[in-house]
Amino acid sequence: MGLPAIIAGVACNSRSGTAALAEALAAHRTVVHHKPRGLLTQPVSSVIWHVTMSLDGFIAGRDDAMDWVVAQWSEGGQTTRDIEVQRSAVADEVLQRAGAILGGRRWCDIGVRKFGGYEGIYAGQWSAPVFVLTHRPPDAGHHPAITFLSGDLSDAVATATRAAAGKNVIVFGASLAVQCLRAGLLDEIVIHLVPVLLGDGVRLIDAPDLGPVALERTLVATSGQITDLWFALPHSGKPVLRTKESGWLPAVA
Numbered sequence: 254m255g256l257p258a259i260i261a262g263v264a265c266n267s268r269s270g271t272a273a274l275a276e277a278l279a280a281h282r283t284v285v286h287h288k289p290r291g292l293l294t295q296p297v298s299s300v301i302w303h304v305t306m307s308l309d310g311f312i313a314g315r316d317d318a319m320d321w322v323v324a325q326w327s328e329g330g331q332t333t334r335d336i337e338v339q340r341s342a343v344a345d346e347v348l349q350r351a352g353a354i355l356g357g358r359r360w361c362d363i364g365v366r367k368f369g370g371y372e373g374i375y376a377g378q379w380s381a382p383v384f385v386l387t388h389r390p391p392d393a394g395h396h397p398a399i400t401f402l403s404g405d406l407s408d409a410v411a412t413a414t415r416a417a418a419g420k421n422v423i424v425f426g427a428s429l430a431v432q433c434l435r436a437g438l439l440d441e442i443v444i445h446l447v448p449v450l451l452g453d454g455v456r457l458i459d460a461p462d463l464g465p466v467a468l469e470r471t472l473v474a475t476s477g478q479i480t481d482l483w484f485a486l487p488h489s490g491k492p493v494l495r496t497k498e499s500g501w502l503p504a505v506a
Contacts, residue, residue, distance in 0.1 A: 352420025
């Protein structure tokens with residue numbers, strides 16, 4: 254399903270680099286994927302926006318084109334199904350620890366129309382539940398593993414989290430991810446930064462009223478020409494909205 258988050262990088266360039274990244278990922282799991290619950294600390298689901306982005310900030314090209322991604326992540330591949338997720342240890346980490354996907358309706362429709370539908374998610378390696386938040390009824394004959402939700406955002410995140418059964422929830426779709434960010438429901442962002450300039454397309458964030466949101470960088474790695482970036486939302490405060498009258502104000506979730 255050729256939306257940006259299905260894309261991977263390439264493996265580390267040396268055995269020592271691979272070992273170092275494996276150690277960093279192990280440490281990252283210990284720190285980031287554990288949240289306090291009462292007086293105990295135990296593994297719980299994180300909500301992660303997983304995306305590939307061009308150097309100039311686009312996550313899809315003009316007309317939702319993903320050929321620029323396929324060119325980076327395959328050996329002469331023609332479609333997103335040719336992408337090799339395991340070329341990036343970071344992308345593989347995200348995939349292996351994911352238990353459910355929550356996507357927006359536009360993401361779903363484009364994926365079905367252009368990128369192989371459910372069978373195209375993570376280049377065909379996805380076999381877990383997918384939830385789509387929408388106010389429109391599903392099309393006839395949709396994949397049985399895709400569940401369409403029409404409630405509010407927090408309920409949709411809760412539903413996906415339960416289905417993930419202790420694994421992480423991956424968010425697909427820029428609009429939905431920004432909604433999760435505004436509501437304080439997003440825990441982490443994983444970006445594979447691609448050395449290409451697109452000039453036009455779908456931006457990572459296109460929300461002029463979204464003010465500064467502090468992130469904590471928890472991991473930096475390289476996968477060939479790709480820079481893998483992992484960020485955590487500290488949740489020390491709510492996202493902010495920029496208003497002409499009041500400057501920077503806390504956002505209302």
